[in-house]
Amino acid sequence: MAITTNAICDSFKKELLQGSHDFDASTDTYKLAMYTSSATLGKSTTNYATANEVSSSNYSAGGKALVNQGVKVSSSVAITDFADLSFVNVTLTARGALIYNTQTNGGSNTTDAVCVLDFGGDKTATSGTFTIQFPAYTTSAAILRLA
Numbered sequence: 001m002a003i004t005t006n007a008i009c010d011s012f013k014k015e016l017l018q019g020s021h022d023f024d025a026s027t028d029t030y031k032l033a034m035y036t037s038s039a040t041l042g043k044s045t046t047n048y049a050t051a052n053e054v055s056s057s058n059y060s061a062g063g064k065a066l067v068n069q070g071v072k073v074s075s076s077v078a079i080t081d082f083a084d085l086s087f088v089n090v091t092l093t094a095r096g097a098l099i100y101n102t103q104t105n106g107g108s109n110t111t112d113a114v115c116v117l118d119f120g121g122d123k124t125a126t127s128g129t130f131t132i133q134f135p136a137y138t139t140s141a142a143i144l145r146l147a
């Protein structure tokens with residue numbers, strides 16, 4: 001298997017309706033972990049896992065915390081997004097990433113999957129900066145949108 005497409009995880013959809021995720025408060029921490037082309041990630045992914053996660057001297061297992069841009073509704077579309085995220089001075093190759101919540105419902109040490117990002121092919125940084133560039137924080141482009 002592989003990372004074959006961008007996907008909102010099915011488990012996240014259910015957890016969202018159960019009130020498990022809060023993008024507007026400081027109680028939930030979202031992280032981004034990157035994976036090699038050997039990873040199997042998709043809409044059925046339920047949790048963060050270390051299998052086939054990238055490895056580099058300046059990349060820690062679990063990835064890095066994301067900075068949430070907030071939550072808003074405009075033209076009947078609710079959105080949330082994250083600031084771009086950079087991994088500095090790394091040598092790695094990544095095929096995709098997983099965004100996950102480490103504090104679902106205000107609890108700690110959770111690894112609930114939110115969405116899978118497919119980079120469309122292997123992307124490499126060699127002794128450089130690897131940046132995940134998120135789309136604009138708009139109703140037509142934000143990473144998470146509910147219409």
